[in-house]
Amino acid sequence: MPDxxxxxxxxxxxxxxxxxxxxxxxxxxxxxxxxxxxxxDSCGTGDWHVGNPPDPRSIQTASIYGIDIxxxxxxxxxxxxxxxxxxxxxxxxxxxxxxLIKLGVPEPKLTLMRAYDPTLKTPQDVPDxxxxxxxxxxxxxxxxxxxxxxLLDYIDHETHAQRT
Ligand code: 4NP
Numbered sequence: 001m002p003d004x005x006x007x008x009x010x011x012x013x014x015x016x017x018x019x020x021x022x023x024x025x026x027x028x029x030x031x032x033x034x035x036x037x038x039x040x041d042s043c044g045t046g047d048w049h050v051g052n053p054p055d056p057r058s059i060q061t062a063s064i065y066g067i068d069i070x071x072x073x074x075x076x077x078x079x080x081x082x083x084x085x086x087x088x089x090x091x092x093x094x095x096x097x098x099x100l101i102k103l104g105v106p107e108p109k110l111t112l113m114r115a116y117d118p119t120l121k122t123p124q125d126v127p128d129x130x131x132x133x134x135x136x137x138x139x140x141x142x143x144x145x146x147x148x149x150x151l152l153d154y155i156d157h158e159t160h161a162q163r164t
Contacts, residue, residue: 005155006039008086010096014044014074016130017092019054023062023069025148045099049074061137079103093125116150
């Protein structure tokens with residue numbers, strides 16, 4: 001078993017969805033006293049926003065739920081390092097997944113974010129809220145919270161299965 005579970009959330013711009021997923025998952029991990037067992041990051045397949053903080057609407061939505069994502073800075077997916085560094089590479093939607101496959105990520109490393117939502121029978125996309133209104137961000141937050149909890153439960157289950 002690896003010393004740390006490595007999880008990379010991926011969207012297009014790395015300013016709306018994946019920074020929120022990163023913040024929510026880090027929050028759940030911290031509150032489960034598992035921070036030292038995880039390395040968590042996020043990135044985008046595009047480079048338009050590299051170096052920028054998350055979209056103000058993502059920052060605001062996270063802060064309503066007590067999560068601070070202001071320190072995050074957008075970066076672009078780096079095939080040379082990220083494929084090797086991360087066990088779980090988690091695209092927010094099918095288009096992000098397609099982009100990652102084109103960039104050389106082996107398909108078994110890729111699981112759509114909402115595949116971890118136990119309330120869904122088939123995984124759906126996390127919709128891009130960038131061009132919509134503020135309520136889109138709250139909807140995305142709720143989807144991500146369910147999926148992040150499912151992901152944590154999944155990794156916990158996998159870890160125990162490997163030990164037995
Ligand atoms: P994200 O949203 O992929 O959830 O960060 C987007 C943010 C910016 C752009 C596209 C999607 N953009 O085209 O600039």
